[in-house]
Amino acid sequence: MTIQDIARPGTVRRTPAQSLRGLCGGAVYLPGDPGVDEARTPWNVAVEQHPAAVAYPADAEETAQLVKGAVAAGLRVAPQNTGHNAGPLGRLDDVVLVRTSAMTHVGIDPVRQVARVGGGALWLPVVEAAAAQGFAVLHGSSPDVGVAGYSLGGGIFVYARKLGLQTNASPEWNW
Numbered sequence: 065m066t067i068q069d070i071a072r073p074g075t076v077r078r079t080p081a082q083s084l085r086g087l088c089g090g091a092v093y094l095p096g097d098p099g100v101d102e103a104r105t106p107w108n109v110a111v112e113q114h115p116a117a118v119a120y121p122a123d124a125e126e127t128a129q130l131v132k133g134a135v136a137a138g139l140r141v142a143p144q145n146t147g148h149n150a151g152p153l154g155r156l157d158d159v160v161l162v163r164t165s166a167m168t169h170v171g172i173d174p175v176r177q178v179a180r181v182g183g184g185a186l187w188l189p190v191v192e193a194a195a196a197q198g199f200a201v202l203h204g205s206s207p208d209v210g211v212a213g214y215s216l217g218g219g220i221f222v223y224a225r226k227l228g229l230q231t232n233a234s235p236e237w238n239w
């Protein structure tokens with residue numbers, strides 16, 4: 065506890081993020097909580113993150129409840145899966161870091177040739193699931209990069225010259 069945490073003797077000041085406790089099945093970490101250092105540390109450990117809270121929703125419903133709770137508390141939200149690209153998020157003092165790493169489902173539709181994955185899926189299980197059905201996906205060089213972050217950020221690898229960027233992948237695209 066620091067001096068700023070004390071409103072008056074014997075009273076700990078409530079922070080806006082404390083209203084989020086109990087969401088995500090209790091997987092919400094506030095500054096000072098046991099486990100918060102592990103929760104707030106991205107893959108890129110060169111980046112120090114000090115968010116208002118870190119939360120691990122298990123599914124879309126928990127994510128929606130968390131976002132609503134953050135907005136009601138006057139906080140912003142930032143999704144983060146692995147934290148490979150943590151630097152650009154910048155200061156996180158009034159931000160709830162929404163760690164997507166619990167949402168890892170992977171589904172391959174061989175007829176439509178579409179992979180449908182959770183917000184926290186990494187590339188390796190998607191590559192393996194697609195390969196098991198005779199397909200390749202436009203993954204990058206690292207098996208532990210997140211599909212969502214990679215796809216939103218472009219996604220360029222050895223397939224790019226022939227097949228294009230992952231960000232452009234579309235079931236309607238006639239390769």
Ligand SMILES: Cc1cc2nc3c(=O)[nH]c(=O)nc-3n(C[C@H](O)[C@H](O)[C@H](O)COP(=O)(O)OP(=O)(O)OC[C@H]3O[C@@H](n4cnc5c(N)ncnc54)[C@H](O)[C@@H]3O)c2cc1C
Pocket residue numbers: 142143144145146147148149150152164183184203204205206208209210211212213214216217218219220221
């Ligand atoms: C070892 C290594 C190898 C790499 N190889 C390649 C490569 O071959 N080709 C290439 O193009 N890039 C490569 N990259 C770069 C990598 O693709 C980007 O850093 C990518 O943004 C990482 O995505 P992430 O989800 O793992 O990281 P994160 O840092 O978790 O997320 C990256 C960004 O996406 C946002 N984001 C993540 N998940 C979601 C979501 N569900 N909804 C909305 N926004 C979301 C985050 O807010 C953040 O801005 C590599 C990076 C590393 C560290």
